[in-house]
Structures are given as C-alpha cells and as structure tokens.
Amino acid sequence: MATRFLETGRPRYLVFLLAACAYQFYLGFYNSYFLTLVLSPYFVALIVATIHCLCLQHKQADPCHPLFRLLCMLHCIYSIFVTFGRSIPKRTTSSSGKTLVRSRSEASAFALVPICPNLLPLEQSVVWKVVELPIPRGISTFHRDYPAPCHSLISNPLSQTGTHPLSIEWDSR
Amino acid sequence: MLGASRELALQLWGITLYVLNYLVTWFVLRKFKIHPIAALAGAYLFSFAFVMAAQMGQGHIQLVPRFMIPIAF
Numbered sequence: 001m002a003t004r005f006l007e008t009g010r011p012r013y014l015v016f017l018l019a020a021c022a023y024q025f026y027l028g029f030y031n032s033y034f035l036t037l038v039l040s041p042y043f044v045a046l047i048v049a050t051i052h053c054l055c056l057q058h059k060q061a062d063p064c065h066p067l068f069r070l071l072c073m074l075h076c077i078y079s080i081f082v083t084f085g086r087s088i089p090k091r092t093t094s095s096s097g098k099t100l101v102r103s104r105s106e107a108s109a110f111a112l113v114p115i116c117p118n119l120l121p122l123e124q125s126v127v128w129k130v131v132e133l134p135i136p137r138g139i140s141t142f143h144r145d146y147p148a149p150c151h152s153l154i155s156n157p158l159s160q161t162g163t164h165p166l167s168i169e170w171d172s173r
Numbered sequence: 174m175l176g177a178s179r180e181l182a183l184q185l186w187g188i189t190l191y192v193l194n195y196l197v198t199w200f201v202l203r204k205f206k207i208h209p210i211a212a213l214a215g216a217y218l219f220s221f222a223f224v225m226a227a228q229m230g231q232g233h234i235q236l237v238p239r240f241m242i243p244i245a246f
Contacts, residue, residue: 002246003205017245024241031239042246 194220201243
C-alpha cells in the first residue's frame with residue numbers, strides 16, 4: 001500500500017496503509033513498532049529511487065548531481081540511525097566516576113520510545129557534550145532509563161568540580 | 174477454536190497464523206511482479222525464518238501474527 005500510494009498518489013491507498021498498520025497494532029504492538037520504524041526509511045528510499053528513475057528516463061537532470069548524492073547519503077545515515085540506533089551500547093558514568101557500558105536491555109522501561117527524541121535527555125548524549133545549557137539550581141532531572149527519580153549533580157556540593165552540566169546522581173532515598 | 178480442546182486450539186491457532194503469514198507474503202510479492210519461485214522463497218523466509226521460529230520455541234506466540242506487514246508495504 002505504501003508503494004501504491006507513492007506511485008499513484010491516491011488517498012485510498014494511504015487509508016489502506018493506515019488500516020493495515022492499525023490492524024497490525026491490534027495483532028501485536030511489538031512487531032508494529034518496528035513496522036512504523038521501517039516505514040519512514042522505506043518511504044524515503046522509494047522517493048529517492050523514483051527520482052533516480054525519472055532522471056534516467058527523461059534525462060532532465062544528472063543522477064550524479066551533488067544534491068541527489070547528498071539526499072542519498074542523508075537517507076543512508078537516517079536509515080542506519082533508525083535501524084541500529086537501539087543496538088548501540090550506551091556509555092554512562094556512575095556516581096563514583098567510573099565509566100560503565102550498559103546494554104539496551106537495561107533501558108527496558110523506555111525501550112519502545114524511538115531513539116531520535118530519546119537521545120536528547122540522556123547525559124551521555126553527544127548533543128549535550130557539545131551544547132552546555134545552563135540549568136537553574138535545585139531543578140531535579142529524571143533519568144529516563146531508570147524508574148527511580150534522581151537529582152542532578154548541580155545540587156550536590158561534590159559535583160561542583162564536575163565537567164558535565166547534566167551529570168546525574170542517584171537519589172539514595 | 175471450533176470446539177477443540179485448549180491445547181489443540183493453540184496449535185491450530187499457531188498453524189493458522191503461519192499459513193496466513195506465508196500466503197499473504199506470497200501474494201504481496203507476486204503483486205510486486207516478483208518471479209514465482211523467488212516469491213515462494215521470500216514468503217518462506219518471512220514466515221519460517223529461524224529467528225522468528227525461535228520466538229515460537231520460547232513461547233512468544235504473540236509475535237507470530239505479522240501478516241499485515243507485507244500488505245503495509
């Protein structure tokens with residue numbers, strides 16, 4: 001249905017696609033989650049392949065145009081990120097300063113959350129290593145991978161020497 | 174299921190799901206104008222791949238019904 005919708009543009013195929021996804025969600029949430037993950041790269045791949053075929057058929061544009069190659073490269077990066085992002089082990093720092101490597105199995109509570117928005121709040125995120133945002137004193141942060149609430153090191157006097165503004169300390173209560 | 178016992182109904186349900194997975198995948202691959210033998214092989218891989226059959230062996234029968242995934246594509 002996704003292929004037919006992109007080929008013909010008829011909205012009824014989009015309705016069929018949504019109905020198929022909805023029924024698959026009814027059959028099982030786990031498989032459906034991965035179906036929704038795969039569908040968006042499939043859409044992009046189909047669009048890129050269609051553009052390529054049109055360029056070859058009509059010879060209106062060069063398929064090796066830098067813009068086209070940039071689009072292909074971005075699509076490959078996005079697909080790899082979406083598909084394998086969850087399998088990458090995460091590096092975390094414990095309260096004693098020891099670096100730990102945790103697998104994805106420990107993030108069971110939020111395992112079904114897509115990794116794209118989930119990367120931002122993590123303390124080991126690449127984004128937060130580059131961008132240091134000021135955090136008001138006393139504001140608690142919540143580590144999404146663990147059920148227990150924990151507070152930021154900013155409220156801990158021992159953390160004043162820390163280098164990372166979003167380092168997180170376990171709440172012992 | 175059809176008046177069968179509990180255990181037999183579970184077995185019939187599993188068999189029905191595997192058959193549905195196979196038939197729907199074969200139908201969709203044929204709609205994509207794929208060679209019949211390749212469509213048979215693709216449907217076989219999608220339905221009876223070892224990775225998915227292992228889920229059945231561990232008792233995760235809820236992961237078997239996935240016959241709407243090929244239709245979505």
